[in-house]
Amino acid sequence: MKPEISKAFYKSLFDNLIDGLAYCQMIFDAQKHPVDFVYLEVNKNFEKLTGLSNVIGKRVSEKIPGIFKSNPELFEIYGRVSLTGNSERFETYVGPLSRWFFVSVYSPRNKFFVAIFQDITSRKKVEKDLEDARVAARNVLEDLSGEKAKVETASAKEEAVLMSIGDGLLATDEEGHITLINTAAEKMLGRTMGEVLGKVFFEVIPVEGEKGESIPVERRPMSMALISRTTTSTTTTGGYAYCYVRKDKTKFPVAITVTPVILSGKLIGTIEVFRDITREKEIDKAKGEFVSLASHQLRTPTTAISWYSEMLLAGEIGDLNEKQKEYLQEINHGNRRMIDIVNTLLSVSRMELGTFTVQQESVDIVAIAEDVLKELQIQIDEKELEVEKDYGSGISPIESDQKLIRMIFQNLLSNAISYTSRKGKIYLEIKKMAQCVHFRVKDNGCGIPQSVQSEIYTKFFRADNVRVLKPDGIGLGLYITKSIVEALGGTIEFKSKEGEGTIFSVNIPSRGVVKGKT
């Protein structure tokens, strides 16, 4: 090949090179440090890649001011290459041009160099984005691991707590299959997790009444919670407790609370907590027995006082003068008060301990009311009170407890009489309603002052305005009445104005429903 043809060939290579090419002369300072360079030749694409034009014969420090500061490595490398003759390749970011370049540089002759470079800005960007994404992903991963660890720790803690709490804990799915049972429950029931997990609750945990009677599935708290989707509990006091039957056929009384678990409006299962209340029942029994015994003890001396006074006052041991009669009557009166207090305290403690049982019998409300009025007739006549009765029609006997209904009437009617002045009026209304019997006792007596109305049902509470009218009241009557009404599943309320009178309204369900107890 002739030299001219070669030269043209190489020229065309030079011009068509995609990369940028610059042939430069290095410039050194007095200390022989490379500090600048002059562009001698650049190819066509140099301008495209760098954005620099008219560079031939110019120094880079002119064309890119600040380049020495921003990219000292350029000068270092170019200087080294142009002196040593060793070629090098490197990547660099040229700030003033905002581009990344990949440079390949060699030296054709001493103090001169040729740099061939590519704009790798976009590649760099992609690389950076990738790296950023990688870092972000790694952070997310770390966060997740952290959260996961937290959740697992919390979960482990909860599990530890649940497994170790003293109460029995069971969880079921929405169909009553057991999904969880803790250690306490296993111990109390004498069954292991392996035996009951996945099985239907009602089949593996049998229940009995205290006296061994069977309890239908629908009356069990778990059933009721699943159906009604509300928290259901048994009561611990009074009446019959449910008993769980252990694997070995022995049983123990329990207090059960079942809570349905609802997620986004859908029932997904239940959680039951139960407690062995054998001890509580024993304590209740002991208390009940103590109360019985104490009442007996208190009543014996009062019986003696009562009967001996009676015989003396009747003149059976000789005549008495007026003063003697009077004193004896005081003794009698005091004694009578003691007996009343004892009777009332007994009622209260029986109510609190739930040791009284609510009978379900046929009760003629009107007959009881009439009977109580007859009992109180002496006081009614003494105070010349007018009694108006309004018994609705068709009041059939209801299913309730005779003794307790009687106590309600006794309390409300005797209160009305006690707290109404001479020649006042008492009004008794009894009406049959859809599911209950409604009765009202109204008087135009001294009324209950507004300021104390909220306390009127409190034990031993007596308003000031009645302490004069009836000095020896104990303050337990309304407490007992309210307890009875509630035990019968009824409601009681009153309206009263001081100086004008009071109305007490009571509703008793016709069908002996015992409220709140399962």
Add this chain to the structure above:
Amino acid sequence: MAEEIKKKILVIEDDLPVLQAIVDKFTREGFKVIQAKDGEEGFMTAKMERPDLILLDIIMPKMDGLSMLKKLRAESLWGKNVPVILLTNLSPDDDKINERIAEDGPAYYLVKTNWSMSDVVAKVKERLNRP
């Protein structure tokens, strides 16, 4: 006027003042009164004396009233049928008591503090006049 045969009442009561009050009152009312101070003594006395009616306390030492009543009811035909009035200070809402009462059928259950003597006498007379 022919002498009325006095009816015989057996009072079984462990509290001596209360026992004495009943004895005095019923004697004055024209009854023949015999007494016992616990269930055991009461049982023996009842068997021996065969009273027309028994006034029986419940809580007593040695043998309580309900146990005595059960024993009495099982003892003989007479024991099964003799009228018994429980005269006690126990409140009548214990299930066990009610069970025994249902089984052994006393005529009445009177809580002493709620009954005057004259009312008790009236109840006794009422029961005796019933066949």
